[in-house]
Amino acid sequence: xxxRRKFLTKLKTFFEGTFFTFLLFPxxxxxxxxKNDYDLVALKGGRGPDELFRNGINYLGGMKRFxxxxxxxxxxxxxxxxxxxxxxxNTNPVLIEAIIRECFxxxxxxxxxxxxxxxxxxxxxxxxxxxxYSVRAGAKVVPANSTDYYVKTPIPRGRLLKxxxxxxxxxxxxxxxxxxxxxxxxxxxxxxxxxxxxGVVWDRSEWHRKDLHxxxxxxxxxxxxxxxxxxxxxxxxxxxxxxxxxxxVVNYQYLFISTDLxxxxxxxxxVLAKEGAGFRTAxxxxxxxxxxxxxxxxxxxxxLKIKRISI
Amino acid sequence: MVSAVTFxxxxxxxxxxxxxxxxxPAVRYIVLTQFIPSFLDFFTSLxxxxxxxILIIILTLITGRAYCSFMCPLGIFQDIVIRVSSSxxxxxxxxxxxxxxxxxxxxxxxxxxxxxxxxxxxxLWFDPFSIYGRFAxxxxxxxxxxxxxxxxxxxxxxxxxTLQAVEIKPVSTVPVIITLIIILLIxxxxxxxxxxxCNTVCPVGALLGIISKISxxxxxxxxxxxxxxxxxxxxxxxxxxxFKEGTVDFTRCVLCFNCxxxxxxxxxxxxxxxxxxxxKDNFNQKSxxxxxxxxxxxxxxxNFLSGMVFLPAVVTLPSGKEQKLYFQDAAxxxxxxxxxxxxPPGSVGIDEFNSRxxxxxxxxxxxxxTVLRPAVFQYGIYGMLQPFLDFSSGYCNYxxxxxxxVCPTGAIxxxxxxxxxxxxxxxxxxxxxxxxxxxxxxVCGACSEHCPTKAVHMIPFKKGLVIPEVDNSLCTGxxxxxxxxxxxxxxxxxxxxxxxxxxxxxxxxxxxxxxxTKKKAVRKExxxx
Numbered sequence: 001x002x003x004r005r006k007f008l009t010k011l012k013t014f015f016e017g018t019f020f021t022f023l024l025f026p027x028x029x030x031x032x033x034x035k036n037d038y039d040l041v042a043l044k045g046g047r048g049p050d051e052l053f054r055n056g057i058n059y060l061g062g063m064k065r066f067x068x069x070x071x072x073x074x075x076x077x078x079x080x081x082x083x084x085x086x087x088x089x090n091t092n093p094v095l096i097e098a099i100i101r102e103c104f105x106x107x108x109x110x111x112x113x114x115x116x117x118x119x120x121x122x123x124x125x126x127x128x129x130x131x132x133y134s135v136r137a138g139a140k141v142v143p144a145n146s147t148d149y150y151v152k153t154p155i156p157r158g159r160l161l162k163x164x165x166x167x168x169x170x171x172x173x174x175x176x177x178x179x180x181x182x183x184x185x186x187x188x189x190x191x192x193x194x195x196x197x198x199g200v201v202w203d204r205s206e207w208h209r210k211d212l213h214x215x216x217x218x219x220x221x222x223x224x225x226x227x228x229x230x231x232x233x234x235x236x237x238x239x240x241x242x243x244x245x246x247x248x249v250v251n252y253q254y255l256f257i258s259t260d261l262x263x264x265x266x267x268x269x270x271v272l273a274k275e276g277a278g279f280r281t282a283x284x285x286x287x288x289x290x291x292x293x294x295x296x297x298x299x300x301x302x303x304l305k306i307k308r309i310s311i
Numbered sequence: 312m313v314s315a316v317t318f319x320x321x322x323x324x325x326x327x328x329x330x331x332x333x334x335x336p337a338v339r340y341i342v343l344t345q346f347i348p349s350f351l352d353f354f355t356s357l358x359x360x361x362x363x364x365i366l367i368i369i370l371t372l373i374t375g376r377a378y379c380s381f382m383c384p385l386g387i388f389q390d391i392v393i394r395v396s397s398s399x400x401x402x403x404x405x406x407x408x409x410x411x412x413x414x415x416x417x418x419x420x421x422x423x424x425x426x427x428x429x430x431x432x433x434x435l436w437f438d439p440f441s442i443y444g445r446f447a448x449x450x451x452x453x454x455x456x457x458x459x460x461x462x463x464x465x466x467x468x469x470x471x472x473t474l475q476a477v478e479i480k481p482v483s484t485v486p487v488i489i490t491l492i493i494i495l496l497i498x499x500x501x502x503x504x505x506x507x508x509c510n511t512v513c514p515v516g517a518l519l520g521i522i523s524k525i526s527x528x529x530x531x532x533x534x535x536x537x538x539x540x541x542x543x544x545x546x547x548x549x550x551x552x553x554f555k556e557g558t559v560d561f562t563r564c565v566l567c568f569n570c571x572x573x574x575x576x577x578x579x580x581x582x583x584x585x586x587x588x589x590x591k592d593n594f595n596q597k598s599x600x601x602x603x604x605x606x607x608x609x610x611x612x613x614n615f616l617s618g619m620v621f622l623p624a625v626v627t628l629p630s631g632k633e634q635k636l637y638f639q640d641a642a643x644x645x646x647x648x649x650x651x652x653x654x655p656p657g658s659v660g661i662d663e664f665n666s667r668x669x670x671x672x673x674x675x676x677x678x679x680x681t682v683l684r685p686a687v688f689q690y691g692i693y694g695m696l697q698p699f700l701d702f703s704s705g706y707c708n709y710x711x712x713x714x715x716x717v718c719p720t721g722a723i724x725x726x727x728x729x730x731x732x733x734x735x736x737x738x739x740x741x742x743x744x745x746x747x748x749x750x751x752x753x754v755c756g757a758c759s760e761h762c763p764t765k766a767v768h769m770i771p772f773k774k775g776l777v778i779p780e781v782d783n784s785l786c787t788g789x790x791x792x793x794x795x796x797x798x799x800x801x802x803x804x805x806x807x808x809x810x811x812x813x814x815x816x817x818x819x820x821x822x823x824x825x826x827x828t829k830k831k832a833v834r835k836e837x838x839x840x
Contacts, residue, residue: 042838042840044837044838082708082709082710082711083710112472118760118761118795119680119708120679120680120681120705120708120711122331122679123679123708123710123711127710140472141472142472143472143475143476145475145476145477145478146460146475146476146477146478148460148463148464148467148476149467149476168467172470185756185760186756186759186760186768186769186777187754187755187756187757187759187760187769187777188754188756204757205757205795205797206797208747208755208756208757208795208797209747209755209797209798210753211751211753211754212753212754212755212756213753213754214753239765241760242760242761242762242763244763244764244765244818245818254838266840267840270838270839270840271839273839274839278777286754286775301840302840306840308837308838310837
């Protein structure tokens with residue numbers, strides 16, 4: 001029965017909703033003002049990477065610029081290792097959850113999360129806690145442990161890597177959001193945005209066998225992620241990419257957002273260079289240099305329009 | 312009947328639980344309801360566990376070999392086979408046969424002697440749970456996984472990801488064939504001779520048979536009311552009723568109660584060995600300590616259909632999917648001959664492991680990284696079918712202790728993660744001449760990437776290149792480096808097992824790096840660019 005009490009309760013929620021919408025409206029209006037022409041947004045501090053992300057994405061035009069109504073989204077975190085979040089080996093699950101929620105707010109029809117892990121996939125999905133946080137936010141966590149999920153894809157611009165088995169979702173999703181974590185890497189020096197894409201191919205050892213740097217750059221030519229978000233909240237500065245103990249991790253509290261993979265990697269390289277990762281500038285890392293030559297992005301950070309925010 | 316179906320369902324399910332619905336410690340307790348596992352666990356681990364085999368012995372002292380019909384998965388499996396075959400061939404019947412006591416007690420005493428002096432070598436081949444476990448894992452689970460994968464792959468086509476396609480664990484051909492032969496022999500003997508295996512070969516059956524000689528309740532024939540129809544003898548799976556003489560060889564009786572069901576005037580009874588009769592109705596309500604309830608011995612249609620699950624168990628052997636693309640010239644490579652194949656961490660050493668493991672393959676089925684595989688001759692003849700660490704199919708996860716958690720016999724002892732980090736099962740050997748960095752002058756470093764302790768680390772090589780170096784004091788022998796090394800046909804890094812596990816050093820933790828946080832104002836120096 002539709003009682004008076006029920007009607008009043010509904011009326012109350014309705015007014016509350018309107019009130020809060022108007023309360024938030026100034027902020028929304030502000031975010032749309034000429035804010036979306038930054039090449040890279042760099043943030044630091046705050047309560048967590050989720051807060052940084054929600055702040056930063058507004059300076060690139062908000063999530064609505066990247067995710068349109070009804071589109072399917074693939075979020076590609078780094079969860080390659082069977083390690084808990086505080087070791088910094090995997091992307092921060094808090095960040096993943098925030099991104100998923102923003103995607104749904106922007107009208108995404110479905111959000112998928114996957115990674116072809118190094119350690120056994122179930123342990124990785126579970127212990128990185130990304131599965132738990134993603135499911136909570138409403139995303140579908142998709143396995144990548146069997147060739148059934150992969151399709152053979154030619155890489156026309158690849159010099160050494162001409163073909164690869166690529167995860168179905170990477171080729172099919174309307175929007176790709178690449179969410180790597182910034183880490184030291186024992187052989188390439190740095191792993192960040194471009195290296196993270198290695199987790200959507202089936203045969204990783206082929207890259208190692210051929211020429212790791214060249215293959216990383218080659219694969220980046222296949223499909224550029226619509227948005228890349230580099231998690232630098234906890235940065236593994238040595239013993240990467242797996243890390244040994246928590247002492248390998250520095251709590252930098254960074255978050256870099258860009259559509260330019262190469263610029264993001266350069267920003268990450270600038271952070272790691274300070275920690276003695278074995279290179280001085282981004283272009284000392286060969287795959288970044290090759291990617292720049294391919295015209296995939298820019299390494300000259302001083303020329304880019306960067307929004308720097310400290311919270 | 313309920314208990315029989317529950318036991319076989321649970322004990323089969325744990326071998327293909329691809330979604331990990333039952334956690335590892337629970338799996339162990341499910342298996343510890345079996346006689347041999349709980350018996351071995353009692354002597355190997357000596358830790359507070361539950362000693363189900365004592366309960367089984369007490370149960371046998373009261374009722375006879377109820378275990379064989381209601382709890383043993385191999386026994387229940389044979390019952391299903393018998394039921395299926397007799398419904399296919401109507402009019403087929405069993406008849407009294409003599410007991411092969413020489414073989415039966417011979418195997419029992421040989422098993423006992425071998426167990427005391429060397430180890431589980433005989434149990435590995437004769438323990439009913441291990442035989443059934445291998446059957447469930449090598450033959451039933453691939454079929455189930457294939458069905459699952461078929462559905463999953465169909466669903467993937469429509470972008471549905473609720474079911475997961477799972478790789479079938481690679482098992483070499485020999486163990487599958489051995490298992491298949493053993494199970495076929497048992498199936499054939501079950502079809503023609505009923506519970507022949509249980510009463511001639513099975514050491515558990517023999518032992519419980521001896522105990523059942525003095526059991527309180529027994530199957531009896533009442534000569535006064537018997538009409539000599541002989542039905543009881545014809546339905547007796549154990550061939551232990553000789554109605555002409557009016558005798559029942561109770562050491563062979565597995566308490567299927569078929570004889571009670573067919574007797575036209577209740578001349579067969581289940582009663583105390585003393586002349587005092589227990590009425591048939593009484594024991595119908597009686598339930599035992601193990602929760603086994605003796606209701607009706609008739610297998611219903613539903614159970615019959617559940618038995619049909621096993622019929623399509625046709626194995627397709629996994630083919631070797633080695634990659635063909637090699638950048639290396641085999642002639643220029645150094646071949647490395649592995650000296651020792653490592654046993655799972657927690658097994659103390661290879662000799663100890665070989666003498667404790669019954670090769671039930673439970674750990675192999677639960678290993679999340681597929682590093683455990685059944686040995687053929689890797690351990691020699693004594694350790695056939697026992698799991699060894701095969702780094703070509705996986706590597707031992709640094710933070711995983713599942714094999715120790717599930718091992719029901721205590722062959723792989725339970726460890727916690729901190730203990731496991733210190734166990735060294737092997738040492739790595741780096742062969743520089745095979746390394747990609749050395750031969751191709753490109754970076755690789757996959758071994759060092761995966762090394763959990765950084766025993767394999769990178770040192771400067773030529774300009775802009777780094778090459779692996781091994782510090783074996785830190786190495787745990789997990790085999791990650793060997794597994795991921797992309798060089799073929801011979802890898803550039805190998806892990807050689809050690810016969811007696813020792814301790815690895817923990818890497819020295821460096822001091823924490825402190826970074827000042829919480830800046831309010833936007834400052835250029837917050838960012839390095």
